[in-house]
Amino acid sequence: MGEDIAKPGGLDVPPSVSNSTALPAPLPAASLGDHVVGSFSQVATIFAYEARKLSHDPTELLLRAVQPALWLVVFGSVFSVIHAIPTGSLTYLQFLTPGILAQSVLFVAIFYGIATIRERELGIVTKFLVSPTPRIALVGGRALSASIRGFSQAVIVFLLAIALGVTLNWTPLAILGVLLAIVLGSALFSTLSMIIASLVKTQERFLGIGQLMTMPLFFASNAIYPVSIMPAWLRVVTDFNPLTYLVDALRQLMVPGAAMQFPLGVDFGVLAAVTLGLIWLESLLYPRMAQ
Amino acid sequence: MNHPILETQELTRRFGRIVAVDHVSFQVMGSEVFGLLGPNGAGKTTTIKVLTTLLPPSSGTARVAGFDIVRQPTETRRVIGYVPQLISVDGQVTGYENLWVFSRLYRIPRAQREERIRDALNFMGLSSFANVLVKNYSGGMVRRLEIAQAMMHQPRVLFMDEPTVGLDPLAREAVWDQIELLRKTYGTSVILTTHYMEEAERLCDRVGILHLGKLQVVDRPAALKASLGKPGATLEDVFVHYAGEEVELGGGYREAGRTRRAAVRLE
Numbered sequence: 001m002g003e004d005i006a007k008p009g010g011l012d013v014p015p016s017v018s019n020s021t022a023l024p025a026p027l028p029a030a031s032l033g034d035h036v037v038g039s040f041s042q043v044a045t046i047f048a049y050e051a052r053k054l055s056h057d058p059t060e061l062l063l064r065a066v067q068p069a070l071w072l073v074v075f076g077s078v079f080s081v082i083h084a085i086p087t088g089s090l091t092y093l094q095f096l097t098p099g100i101l102a103q104s105v106l107f108v109a110i111f112y113g114i115a116t117i118r119e120r121e122l123g124i125v126t127k128f129l130v131s132p133t134p135r136i137a138l139v140g141g142r143a144l145s146a147s148i149r150g151f152s153q154a155v156i157v158f159l160l161a162i163a164l165g166v167t168l169n170w171t172p173l174a175i176l177g178v179l180l181a182i183v184l185g186s187a188l189f190s191t192l193s194m195i196i197a198s199l200v201k202t203q204e205r206f207l208g209i210g211q212l213m214t215m216p217l218f219f220a221s222n223a224i225y226p227v228s229i230m231p232a233w234l235r236v237v238t239d240f241n242p243l244t245y246l247v248d249a250l251r252q253l254m255v256p257g258a259a260m261q262f263p264l265g266v267d268f269g270v271l272a273a274v275t276l277g278l279i280w281l282e283s284l285l286y287p288r289m290a291q
Numbered sequence: 292m293n294h295p296i297l298e299t300q301e302l303t304r305r306f307g308r309i310v311a312v313d314h315v316s317f318q319v320m321g322s323e324v325f326g327l328l329g330p331n332g333a334g335k336t337t338t339i340k341v342l343t344t345l346l347p348p349s350s351g352t353a354r355v356a357g358f359d360i361v362r363q364p365t366e367t368r369r370v371i372g373y374v375p376q377l378i379s380v381d382g383q384v385t386g387y388e389n390l391w392v393f394s395r396l397y398r399i400p401r402a403q404r405e406e407r408i409r410d411a412l413n414f415m416g417l418s419s420f421a422n423v424l425v426k427n428y429s430g431g432m433v434r435r436l437e438i439a440q441a442m443m444h445q446p447r448v449l450f451m452d453e454p455t456v457g458l459d460p461l462a463r464e465a466v467w468d469q470i471e472l473l474r475k476t477y478g479t480s481v482i483l484t485t486h487y488m489e490e491a492e493r494l495c496d497r498v499g500i501l502h503l504g505k506l507q508v509v510d511r512p513a514a515l516k517a518s519l520g521k522p523g524a525t526l527e528d529v530f531v532h533y534a535g536e537e538v539e540l541g542g543g544y545r546e547a548g549r550t551r552r553a554a555v556r557l558e
Contacts, residue, residue, distance in 0.1 A: 042395070042396060045396060046392075049388070049391075053383045056383060056424060057383065119381075121377075122377055122379075123375045123376070123379050124378065124379055124381055126343075126345060126375045126377070127375070127393070128396070129344075129345055130368055130373040131368060131396045132365045132368040132369045132396075133396045134365075287345070290340070290345045291340070291345060
C-alpha cells in the first residue's frame with residue numbers, strides 16, 4: 001500500500017507514515033522539564049477554553065448577581081437595624097460583606113461538577129482523556145477557570161457595597177489579596193464539586209448532594225456571624241470548614257480594623273494546601289468518568 | 292508487505308464476574324481499515340476503550356505503533372485518535388474552538404496550529420461553519436467535526452465507535468467517503484465498530500466478529516462469505532453463523548437513551 005499514500009494537497013505527511021511500527025511518534029516525547037512546562041501550558045489552555053465557553057453565554061454570570069444582592073440588601077439591612085449580632089467595631093454590613101462574597105464564591109463553585117457530568121453524558125470527557133494531557137492539568141485547568149465566575153461575583157459584591165455605603169479597604173495590595181483568595185476559594189470548592197461528580201456520576205444524585213452540602217458549609221462558618229457566639233462544638237466544626245479560612249482572609253483584607261481569627265498566612269496556607277490535595281485526588285478520580 | 296501497527300495479545304477485561312473481553316488477539320496493518328462486528332454486549336466498545344487507554348485491561352497486552360498501552364499510556368495517546376459513539380465535541384463553542392483546544396492539548400507546534408485546524412476543517416468540508424456554535428450543526432456535521440478533531444494531530448491509528456449511528460443515508464455516505472480519503476491521504480489505520488453490515492463491506496479490509504467477548508473469526512469480508520460454502524452468502528449470514536443470532540440494531544433502554552439524547556441534546 002506504499003504508493004497510494006503519497007501526499008496530495010500539500011499536507012505535511014511523513015512519506016513512510018504507514019509502513020512501520022518502529023517510527024517515532026509524530027510528536028516529540030517530553031523530558032521532565034518539558035513535562036512540567038507543558039502541564040502549565042495545558043492548564044492555561046483549559047482555562048482559556050473555559051473562558052471562551054463562558055463568553056458565548058454570559059447570562060449565567062448576570063443571574064448570579066441576584067443572590068448576593070438579596071443577602072446584602074435584605075438580610076444585611078435588617079440585621080444591621082436590630083443589632084442582634086456582635087461585630088465589635090465593625091458595622092454589621094462591613095462584617096457581612098466579605099462573608100457574602102465568600103458565600104457567593106462557594107455557591108458558584110459547588111455546582112461546577114455539573115459541567116463534568118454533562119460532559120460525561122454527552123461523551124466529551126473521553127476526548128479529553130484520550131489526549132496526552134496529564135490528568136492533573138485537566139483538573140487544574142478546570143479548577144483555575146472556576147475563578148472567572150468567582151471574579152464576576154467579586155465585582156457584584158463590591159458594587160453592592162459601594163451602593164450600600166459600606167466602608168472597605170481599597171488599597172491595591174488588599175484588592176490583589178482578595179483576588180488571590182477568590183482564585184483559591186473557587187479552585188477549592190469547584191474541585192470538591194468535581195470530586196463529588198466523579199463519585200456519583202449522575203445529575204440527580206449530584207444535585208441532591210450539592211444542596212445538602214452548601215447550607216452546612218455556609219452556616220457552620222464565620223460568614224454571617226462571628227465564631228465567638230457559637231457553642232463550643234460548632235466552633236470545632238468551623239475549624240474544619242475551608243469556608244472559614246476564605247471568609248477570614250477576605251474579611252481581614254477587605255475591612256479596615258477587622259478582628260483576625262487566624263493570621264493571613266494560615267488562611268492562605270490552609271486554602272492552598274487543601275486545594276492542591278483535592279486537585280490531586282480528583283486527578284485520580286476523573287478518569288472514572290470515561291469508564 | 293506491511294507491519295502491524297496495532298497488535299493485541301490475549302487482551303482481557305473483566306467487570307466483576309463478567310468477562311467483557313475474553314483473551315482477544317488480533318493485528319491491524321498500516322493503513323488498513325479493520326472492523327469489529329458483534330451483537331450488543333459482545334465487547335466491541337470495551338475493546339476500544341481498553342485500546343484507547345480509557346480502561347486498563349485485566350490481563351493481556353496490546354501495542355499501538357510500538358507503544359505498550361499499559362506501560363506507555365501517554366505515548367500511546369499521542370499516536371491515536373478516537374471518535375467515540377457518544378458526542379465528543381462541545382456544542383457551547385464554535386467548530387474552530389473545538390479544534391483549537393485540542394491543537395494545544397496535543398501540543399501541535401504553534402507555527403503549525405492554525406494551518407492544521409484550517410486543513411482539518413477543509414478536509415471535512417466545514418470551513419464555512421468554523422465560527423458557528425456547534426449546537427447549531429446538523430448530526431452529519433457534528434460527526435465530521437469529530438473526525439476532524441480526531442485526525443488533526445495526524446494519528447497513526449484512528450478508533451471509531453459506531454461512526455455512522457444515527458446519521459441519515461446521505462450523511463453516512465459522506466462519512467464513509469471521508470474515512471476512505473483519510474486512509475488514502477494519511478495512511479491512517481482505522482479500527483471501527485459497527486452494527487451495519489453494509490458499512491463493514493464498504494469500508495473494511497478485514498473484519499473480526501466478536502461474540503460474548505471472544506473473537507470468533509478474523510478475515511476479509513469476501514473470504515468470510517466464501518467460507519460458509521453457500522452460494523450468494525452475505526455478510527449477514529456470516530454474522531449469524533458466528534454470533535449465533537440475528538443482526539439486531541440498538542442496545543438496551545439505557546444505551547438507546549444515551550445515544551438518542553446525545554444526538555439531540557448538544558446544548
